Structures are given as structure tokens and as C-alpha cells.
Amino acid sequence: MAGRILIGISGWRYGPWRGVFYPEKLPQHSELKYASRMLPTIEINGSFYSLQSPAYYAEWHDDTPEGFVFAVKGPKYITHLRRLNQVETPLANFFANGMFELKDKLGPILWQFPPQLSFQADRFEAFFAQLPHDTEAAAAIAARHDHRVAGRTSLVPDRKRPLRHAVEIRHPSFVDPAFVALLRRHRIALVVADTAGKWPLLEDLTAGFVYLRLHGDQELYASGYSDAALERWAARIRTWSEGGQVADARLASSRPAPRRAKRDIYCYFDNDVKVHAPYDAATLMRKLGLATPLAGKGQPVWPPGWQAPRIRTGSEGFGMRTKARP
Known part of the structure; x- marks a missing residue:
């Protein structure tokens, strides 16, 4: 038995992808529709930079296929x-701002901490204690919103749904068994973040699911993953999805996670500067024997003639991001 495995990308609106991943002349407003027919999951990044609106979340829900x-x-x-x-x-403002409009398509919530933020047990205990684990609890928090979201709120979820939280760390002080124990107590996943060696990569299992962010194998946000690298990630994902832990896991805590029958997997490629992310995601899906959303429904998994761009180095590539990195 294995958990559900979802492989996708971080964001979908990138100028360098147009004419490469996205066909020439595809309207910008159709990019999510297009990407969601190729891959089964995407991280919403706009919510990191600013509050959105319920209309946006509702539109994103309606633009994407079932499941x-x-x-x-x-x-x-x-x-x-x-x-x-x-x-x-x-x-409260975040939970009031439209997330409930995603309905059955609402997956985990990602909290990315800045590189300058170190582990302080009391601070993180207080924060984790505030995070809701279902939409009813989130709605109770949302009801306490202030004027900053006035006129753009969605306060009533369609039904009670579980909420999952994952945290991405970027300071070496988090390599601490006390942090792992804190995450396990609050059922929060520690993100497995491959950052080309820039920040800690930990594989402690701390929740009933695993969340991966693959930012680049050799160059942060830019380099593609080799076939061998994707084979290694596929093997790890299989083991985690079956409830186990890999033998060579990079750990902060010597205390093993409880064995589970299965774990769901959420994996997002964030090496988008040179347009590798969607192709690496597709290749990893193939290695895991996974189909894209429209496979088997009379449409091709990938349009004929598509090829991943060759791995480039230095100043070559397809341009830069539309938003600066935090």
C-alpha cells in the first residue's frame, strides 16, 4: 500500500516559460489551465507576496481539472x-482571504522561514499552536480578520476538511532534535528542501505526509536534474509513500518516526529560471509510473515534439524570474 503521490511545480506564471513550456500565443490567463492539464498539483506563490482575493481563488479552482x-x-x-x-x-486575514474557495482542491499550506530566522523553541511552539488542522478551525480564526481584507473575504468553508501544514527551514540552528520533536507533536511536516547545498537538507519524517521542494541540483533555482538524480528522488519517494524511511536519510534527530502504512507525497520543482521545472516534474512522474491529469482521456500526456531544454550554465538560459526570491 502506498500513499498518494503528487508531483508538480512551484507557481505557473513565468515569462521565460512562454514559447517554451507554454505554446506561442497562449493567452496569459490560460496558463494555469494549460499547466494543470500536464501536472496534478501546483504551489500558489502569489499568497506569499501579498493578500489575494476570493475571486482569484475561485477562478483557480474553476480553471483546473477534477482531482x-x-x-x-x-x-x-x-x-x-x-x-x-x-x-x-x-x-486571520490570510485564512479569511479566499482559501476556502479552493474547496476540495485545497492541499497543504507551506510556511517558508527566512535564512536569518533561527530556531527558538518558544517562538515556534507559540506559532505552531495557532495553526488550524481543519477548515472549521481555520474559519474560526478567519472570523477575527481586520479591515485589511474588508470587502474581499470568504469566511465559510463548503465543509469541514483537514488542513496540513509544512515548514521549510533555512538556518542551520534547525538541525536540532528538539525542533523535530516539536514538529511531530504538532503533526507538521518538515519540508525536504534540495537547495544545491545552500541551506540544510533534512529528511526527518514528522507528519503523516511528506513535502518536497526541489530548487535545483547544482545551481539554486536554475539547474535541471539529471536522470540519475531523478532516479534517486523517485526511490526515496517510493519508500516514503509506503510508510518507511530511507536507509541513508539525512536526519536532525536519531529518534525514528513511527512506522506508517503509507504517507502522501507532495513534491514541487522550483528550478524554474531556465524552464526545467515542468520537464523535471514530468520525468519524475514517469519514473514513478504516474499519469498526468488528462492521460487516458483522449488527450496526450505531453504534446508531440516537446523536449526538455538542455541543461545550461552560467549566464545562458531563458531569462530571469518575474519576482525576486525572498
């Missing part, structure tokens, strides 16, 4: 500016 899943990135206002301090109202 599609969105991960939602928590606001940097909470993680980077407030640094998790006095965030009751910002959390």
Missing part, C-alpha cells in the same frame, strides 16, 4: 516581516 491539488504558500508578512511574532490578526 487537482493546490498547495498554498503562507504570507511572508507572517514569516519574514513579523518573524512569527504577534501574528494572530495576520493569520
Whole structure:
């Protein structure tokens, strides 16, 4: 028995992808429709940079096929500016701002911490204790929103649904068994983040699911993954999905996670600068024997003639991101 495995990309609106991943002359408003027919899950990045609106979330829901899943990135206002301090109202605004419009397509919530934020047990205990684990609890928090989202709220979920949270760390102080124990106590996943060696890569299993972010094998946000690298990630994903832990896991804690019958997997490629992300995602899916959303429904998995761009180095490539990295 294995958990559900979803492989996708981080964001979908990138100028360099147009005419490469996206066909020439595809309208920008159709890019999500297009990407969601190729891959089964995408991270929403806009929610990290600013509050959105219920109309956007509803549109994203309607633009994607049945069974599609969105991960939602928590606001940097909470993680980077407030640094998790006095965030009751910002959390309420975030949950009030339209997330419930995703309905059955709402997946895990990602909280990415800045490289300068170190592990302080009391601070993180207080933050984790505030995170809701179902949509009813999130709605109770959302009801306490303030004027910043006035006129653009969605406060009532369609039904009670579970909520999952994952955290991505970027400071070496988190390589601490106390942090792993804290995550397990709150049922929060520690993101397995491959950052080309820039920040810690940990594989401690701390929740009933695993969340991966693959930012680049050799160059952060830019380099593609070799066939051998994707084979290694596929093997790890298979083991985790079957409830086990890989023998060579990179761990902060010597205490093993409880054995489970299965774990769901959410994996997102974030090496988008040179347009590798969607192709690496597709290749990893093939290695895992997974089909894209429209496979078997009379449409091709990938349009004929598509090829992944060759791996480039230095200043070559297809351009830069539309948003700066945090």
C-alpha cells in the first residue's frame, strides 16, 4: 500500500516559460489551465507576496481539472516581516482571504522561514499552536480578520476538511532534535528542501505526509536534474509513500518516526529560471509510473515534439524570474 503521490511545480506564471513550456500565443490567463492539464498539483506563490482575493481563488479552482491539488504558500508578512511574532490578526486575514474557495482542491499550506530566522523553541511552539488542522478551525480564526481584507473575504468553508501544514527551514540552528520533536507533536511536516547545498537538507519524517521542494541540483533555482538524480528522488519517494524511511536519510534527530502504512507525497520543482521545472516534474512522474491529469482521456500526456531544454550554465538560459526570491 502506498500513499498518494503528487508531483508538480512551484507557481505557473513565468515569462521565460512562454514559447517554451507554454505554446506561442497562449493567452496569459490560460496558463494555469494549460499547466494543470500536464501536472496534478501546483504551489500558489502569489499568497506569499501579498493578500489575494476570493475571486482569484475561485477562478483557480474553476480553471483546473477534477482531482487537482493546490498547495498554498503562507504570507511572508507572517514569516519574514513579523518573524512569527504577534501574528494572530495576520493569520486571520490570510485564512479569511479566499482559501476556502479552493474547496476540495485545497492541499497543504507551506510556511517558508527566512535564512536569518533561527530556531527558538518558544517562538515556534507559540506559532505552531495557532495553526488550524481543519477548515472549521481555520474559519474560526478567519472570523477575527481586520479591515485589511474588508470587502474581499470568504469566511465559510463548503465543509469541514483537514488542513496540513509544512515548514521549510533555512538556518542551520534547525538541525536540532528538539525542533523535530516539536514538529511531530504538532503533526507538521518538515519540508525536504534540495537547495544545491545552500541551506540544510533534512529528511526527518514528522507528519503523516511528506513535502518536497526541489530548487535545483547544482545551481539554486536554475539547474535541471539529471536522470540519475531523478532516479534517486523517485526511490526515496517510493519508500516514503509506503510508510518507511530511507536507509541513508539525512536526519536532525536519531529518534525514528513511527512506522506508517503509507504517507502522501507532495513534491514541487522550483528550478524554474531556465524552464526545467515542468520537464523535471514530468520525468519524475514517469519514473514513478504516474499519469498526468488528462492521460487516458483522449488527450496526450505531453504534446508531440516537446523536449526538455538542455541543461545550461552560467549566464545562458531563458531569462530571469518575474519576482525576486525572498
